[in-house]
Amino acid sequence: MPLNQEPIAEINNVVRIYTKPLVKPRKGAHRRFVGFLKREKQTIRALDGVSFKIHPGECVALLGPNGAGKSTTVKLLSGILHPTSGQVRIFDQDPYHNRIDCAMRYGVVFGQRSLLWTHVPVKESLKLYQKMYNVPKPIFDERLKEFTEILDIEKHLPTARINREEKVTVFLCSHSMRDVEELTDRIILISKGNIKFDGPKRQLKRRWSNERKIRVLYKKVNKANWQTELEEQQGVLELTTQNGQADLRIDQDQLAIGDLLKDIMELLVVDDIQVTEPNLEDIIREIFGDEERVNNLQMEAN
Amino acid sequence: MVKSNVFRQLSLLPGYIRLSLLRIAEDKIQLWGAFATSIIGIGMYVFFWNVITYQMPVLTGVGWVTWGRAELTFLIGVTESAWGFGAFFWMGVWEIHWHITELGLEQFRVRPASSIFQMIAQQFWAGGLLQVAIGIVMLWLSALTFGLVIVPINVLLGALALFLGQAALYILWACLCCLAFWIGRNEGLLEVSDAVEMNFARMPIDIMPFGVQYFLTFVFPVIFISTVPTMIILGYLSLQSSLFYIGIAGGLALLWIVVFRYLWARGLKRYQPVGG
Numbered sequence: 001m002p003l004n005q006e007p008i009a010e011i012n013n014v015v016r017i018y019t020k021p022l023v024k025p026r027k028g029a030h031r032r033f034v035g036f037l038k039r040e041k042q043t044i045r046a047l048d049g050v051s052f053k054i055h056p057g058e059c060v061a062l063l064g065p066n067g068a069g070k071s072t073t074v075k076l077l078s079g080i081l082h083p084t085s086g087q088v089r090i091f092d093q094d095p096y097h098n099r100i101d102c103a104m105r106y107g108v109v110f111g112q113r114s115l116l117w118t119h120v121p122v123k124e125s126l127k128l129y130q131k132m133y134n135v136p137k138p139i140f141d142e143r144l145k146e147f148t149e150i151l152d153i154e155k156h157l158p159t160a161r162i163n164r165e166e167k168v169t170v171f172l173c174s175h176s177m178r179d180v181e182e183l184t185d186r187i188i189l190i191s192k193g194n195i196k197f198d199g200p201k202r203q204l205k206r207r208w209s210n211e212r213k214i215r216v217l218y219k220k221v222n223k224a225n226w227q228t229e230l231e232e233q234q235g236v237l238e239l240t241t242q243n244g245q246a247d248l249r250i251d252q253d254q255l256a257i258g259d260l261l262k263d264i265m266e267l268l269v270v271d272d273i274q275v276t277e278p279n280l281e282d283i284i285r286e287i288f289g290d291e292e293r294v295n296n297l298q299m300e301a302n
Numbered sequence: 303m304v305k306s307n308v309f310r311q312l313s314l315l316p317g318y319i320r321l322s323l324l325r326i327a328e329d330k331i332q333l334w335g336a337f338a339t340s341i342i343g344i345g346m347y348v349f350f351w352n353v354i355t356y357q358m359p360v361l362t363g364v365g366w367v368t369w370g371r372a373e374l375t376f377l378i379g380v381t382e383s384a385w386g387f388g389a390f391f392w393m394g395v396w397e398i399h400w401h402i403t404e405l406g407l408e409q410f411r412v413r414p415a416s417s418i419f420q421m422i423a424q425q426f427w428a429g430g431l432l433q434v435a436i437g438i439v440m441l442w443l444s445a446l447t448f449g450l451v452i453v454p455i456n457v458l459l460g461a462l463a464l465f466l467g468q469a470a471l472y473i474l475w476a477c478l479c480c481l482a483f484w485i486g487r488n489e490g491l492l493e494v495s496d497a498v499e500m501n502f503a504r505m506p507i508d509i510m511p512f513g514v515q516y517f518l519t520f521v522f523p524v525i526f527i528s529t530v531p532t533m534i535i536l537g538y539l540s541l542q543s544s545l546f547y548i549g550i551a552g553g554l555a556l557l558w559i560v561v562f563r564y565l566w567a568r569g570l571k572r573y574q575p576v577g578g
Contacts, residue, residue, distance in 0.1 A: 080411040082571045103414035128317040
């Protein structure tokens with residue numbers, strides 16, 4: 001991560017407040033009339049003092065549950081929204097007030113919204129983008145050919161190749177943990193408009209992955225009450241068995257894997273053992289499924 | 303900066319027109335629909351004014367022009383051409399409030415071009431050009447039938463008045479659309495103003511009382527999309543009067559551009575995204 005370089009994007013103590021009408025049932029014609037004239041509103045703090053920096057060439061994932069403030073962050077960075085307070089800089093410019101200049105240098109894709117024109121061939125839309133982004137014709141033709149090949153050959157994760165080969169900075173908000181797992185080095189976790197974690201992916205995994213999954217394939221059992229013995233061990237969180245297969249989930253802080261494996265070898269005639277750490281999807285699901293853990297999570301300095 | 307941005311938008315115009323032509327080529331039914339609507343509309347106006355002029359050979363009021371069958375038929379052609387150009391060029395204005403409240407501005411705000419220009423250009427409707435062509439044929443036929451004398455300079459001045467007046471009218475609509483930042487969906491307001499335009503554009507406005515004329519010239523400038531261009535093209539206005547009207551149309555367009563820029567800048571700061 002080239003942290004010695006100037007950041008390409010920076011969000012500093014940004015607050016963004018939305019307002020929405022408060023729907024209240026009112027009794028009586030007079031109250032309804034007054035309510036119509038003077039609508040009450042409620043405010044929602046979509047972002048509440050968010051700060052982070054992104055450096056050139058970084059590949060960062062912004063993750064959080066629905067309504068956490070991910071889209072608002074992206075829209076502030078791309079100059080679509082104006083912050084209620086705080087500062088947003090991209091390419092050392094204010095993206096809201098220098099939107100067109102900034103937009104020449106970044107590209108934003110929103111999942112549910114197509115950036116292509118309907119009822120015309122894709123190539124025609126791209127030709128208009130060529131004009132819009134002032135791309136010289138030979139370069140446009142070359143890139144069109146190149147990306148046609150990439151998208152044709154690599155049906156998955158063209159973004160990964162773009163990031164690797166073109167040295168593009170990527171800021172990714174995705175529900176697909178596969179993209180995040182394969183593409184990003186750094187993860188920012190956001191919840192209720194606050195950043196809960198900002199650091200390398202491996203650090204997040206280390207903090208949260210004290211759990212291990214162990215799958216044991218066995219031929220026969222040496223002790224009839226082997227299940228009870230395993231379940232009673234401190235640190236075994238879950239045990240499920242099915243047709244010569246036992247799946248355990250353990251907490252490494254309470255139980256050393258080596259000790260457990262020794263016990264398993266005594267209790268069962270083992271065919272095969274697999275020890276896996278949880279993937280990012282499991283970790284993220286677990287983090288955001290437990291509100292208390294999210295609130296207790298210390299923010300990690302970048 | 304502003305100058306270079308204006309040139310950038312202009313350089314995108316051919317691309318957007320091309321997309322619009324490709325879209326209409328894909329949807330020929332819509333094109334035939336536009337053709338039929340245009341022909342039926344013109345037929346109904348011709349019938350209507352024939353009935354009126356049968357009862358009352360000339361229409362006069364407080365205006366300077368005596369409107370007979372020839373002028374009224376010519377007016378139909380001008381209105382049709384104006385509506386055709388409006389349908390081709392300005393249709394996107396009608397969707398601004400829709401983008402603010404329902405569809406979102408995101409797709410326009412992430413591209414390196416003016417959001418408003420994109421919203422308008424994206425809706426260029428090539429079917430409007432067919433309507434313009436039908437209107438021009440109507441003008442030619444009425445000039446031939448009634449022996450009207452058309453001078454090229456008057457055509458240019460009339461077209462300029464029409465272009466500026468129509469710009470003023472549509473930018474006024476854009477201002478109304480901008481109110482969506484504050485009051486939410488407001489198509490009712492737009493429908494009412496559209497109905498005013500649709501009805502008054504079919505009539506010679508200078509025969510009406512001064513108050514109505516004043517309203518339709520300075521407040522809601524419908525006069526510039528039919529009556530004024532007709533009077534200029536037919537040579538019923540002196541050069542000074544023509545330039546006076548062109549100046550008013552240009553001034554109104556400028557005024558509404560300033561108001562629109564102010565509303566848009568203020569409104570954008572209030573913009574709240576729709577959906578994720």
